[in-house]
Amino acid sequence: VAPAASGNPFAGKEFYANPYYSSEVYSRAIPSLPASLKPAASAVANVGSFVWLDTMAKIPTMDTYLAEIKAKNAAGAKLMGTFVVYDLPERDCAALASNGELKIDEGGEDNYKTQYIDKIAAIIKKYPEVKINLAIEPDSLANMVTNMGVAKCSRAAPYYRDLTAYALKTLNFNNVDMYLDGGHAGWLGWDANIGPAAKLFAEVYKAADSPRAVRGIVTNVSNYNAFRIATCPSITQGSKNCDEERFINAFAPLLQAEGFPAHFIVDTGRTGKQPTGQQAWGDWCNVQGAGFGTRPTMDTDNALVDAFVWVKPGGESDGTSDQSSVRYDGFCGKESAFKPAPEAGTWFQAYFEMLLKNASPALA
Numbered sequence: 318v319a320p321a322a323s324g325n326p327f328a329g330k331e332f333y334a335n336p337y338y339s340s341e342v343y344s345r346a347i348p349s350l351p352a353s354l355k356p357a358a359s360a361v362a363n364v365g366s367f368v369w370l371d372t373m374a375k376i377p378t379m380d381t382y383l384a385e386i387k388a389k390n391a392a393g394a395k396l397m398g399t400f401v402v403y404d405l406p407e408r409d410c411a412a413l414a415s416n417g418e419l420k421i422d423e424g425g426e427d428n429y430k431t432q433y434i435d436k437i438a439a440i441i442k443k444y445p446e447v448k449i450n451l452a453i454e455p456d457s458l459a460n461m462v463t464n465m466g467v468a469k470c471s472r473a474a475p476y477y478r479d480l481t482a483y484a485l486k487t488l489n490f491n492n493v494d495m496y497l498d499g500g501h502a503g504w505l506g507w508d509a510n511i512g513p514a515a516k517l518f519a520e521v522y523k524a525a526d527s528p529r530a531v532r533g534i535v536t537n538v539s540n541y542n543a544f545r546i547a548t549c550p551s552i553t554q555g556s557k558n559c560d561e562e563r564f565i566n567a568f569a570p571l572l573q574a575e576g577f578p579a580h581f582i583v584d585t586g587r588t589g590k591q592p593t594g595q596q597a598w599g600d601w602c603n604v605q606g607a608g609f610g611t612r613p614t615m616d617t618d619n620a621l622v623d624a625f626v627w628v629k630p631g632g633e634s635d636g637t638s639d640q641s642s643v644r645y646d647g648f649c650g651k652e653s654a655f656k657p658a659p660e661a662g663t664w665f666q667a668y669f670e671m672l673l674k675n676a677s678p679a680l681a
């Protein structure tokens with residue numbers, strides 16, 4: 318599968334409404350929804366979102382989904398696979414809510430290579446004719462830019478860099494395009510952060526020998542910023558890059574200058590309502606007042622942006638509000654956070670209902 322003529326990895330492709338998320342909606346959500354919200358919920362179940370490979374145990378599902386996509390495409394569909402690679406050792410190093418299974422002190426480096434990335438590569442090799450777009454390791458490099466003062470992050474830094482370069486080299490197939498996670502406007506868009514971020518991302522890109530399959534950067538994963546907003550919300554504290562488009566337009570030339578000709582995709586899964594209930598721009602956990610946002614599309618009105626996509630599946634928690642949990646993070650206890658909330662990644666019905674009510678454009 319050669320890259321599309323335009324170079325846009327999404328050109329001519331349809332998004333795949335993966336069975337994992339649609340079954341959450343049909344079996345977990347719809348039965349207990351008021352009748353008035355059921356049509357909107359089934360509309361959401363049909364939206365293609367990214368499948369999170371957040372444990373080694375989830376990797377076989379990638380094979381299942383790619384086999385289904387291959388079969389549907391043989392019958393005339395034009396589906397692509399979209400997955401999140403998300404299992405670095407010491408994952409989510411500046412927070413607690415999404416800490417992962419791999420630890421540096423428990424063979425995490427080797428396991429990430431041989432039990433995670435290599436296994437993903439083996440599955441991709443079985444489907445050379447299926448287009449696969451990957452979001453690579455949410456939050457990790459962004460934490461390398463702003464959180465080297467956090468012991469867990471500074472210790473993990475060399476592992477994050479080496480293992481990310483390993484992933485980019487190992488997954489560099491003709492039918493694959495990859496987007497490194499670039500945080501969001503409220504994280505790396507600040508003047509203090511955007512320069513160091515461009516240097517770091519280009520360094521990792523070049524450490525991997527500038528793989529053809531590395532198309533660029535995905536922004537706003539699991540976050541809430543507008544792609545394009547006329548008036549900067551007050552919580553953006555005067556940052557000139559107050560939305561994702563301004564961030565991308567500022568970030569791209571800096572990356573290019575460092576030798577990384579990046580294009581972008583933006584997570585619009587939870588951006589439908591502006592402003593949200595954030596009390597501070599750094600609030601990230603189950604933020605009150607969010608709504609499903611722009612449906613996945615290539616129609617972005619910005620040549621740097623290949624597509625708007627739904628990466629974080631709306632309705633899955635960002636983190637537990639249970640203070641006795643080992644993964645309890647204080648951000649999930651803040652006033653801006655919807656409570657009570659279950660563990661990260663598990664179904665959060667009340668939040669899903671809120672996203673439906675606040676969706677824009679309207680869902681059904």
Ligand SMILES: O=[N+]([O-])c1ccc(O[C@@H]2O[C@H](CO)[C@@H](O[C@@H]3O[C@H](CO)[C@@H](O[C@@H]4O[C@H](CO)[C@@H](O)[C@H](O)[C@H]4O)[C@H](O)[C@H]3O)[C@H](O)[C@H]2O)cc1
Nearest residue numbers: 409411412456463503504507509538539540554598599601
């Ligand atoms: O006035 N000024 O000039 C000025 C200048 C600089 C300022 O400092 C900046 O302030 C920003 C906040 O405004 C900080 O951004 C936050 O950083 C957090 C990590 O530390 C991120 O949290 C992650 O969020 C992910 C989902 O997005 C979760 O999946 C993940 O678990 C979770 O850990 C927040 O999103 C992100 O908003 C910057 O670091 C900080 O450098 C502030 C003001």
Ligand SMILES: [Mg+2]
Nearest residue numbers: 415539635661
């Ligand atoms: Mg998270």
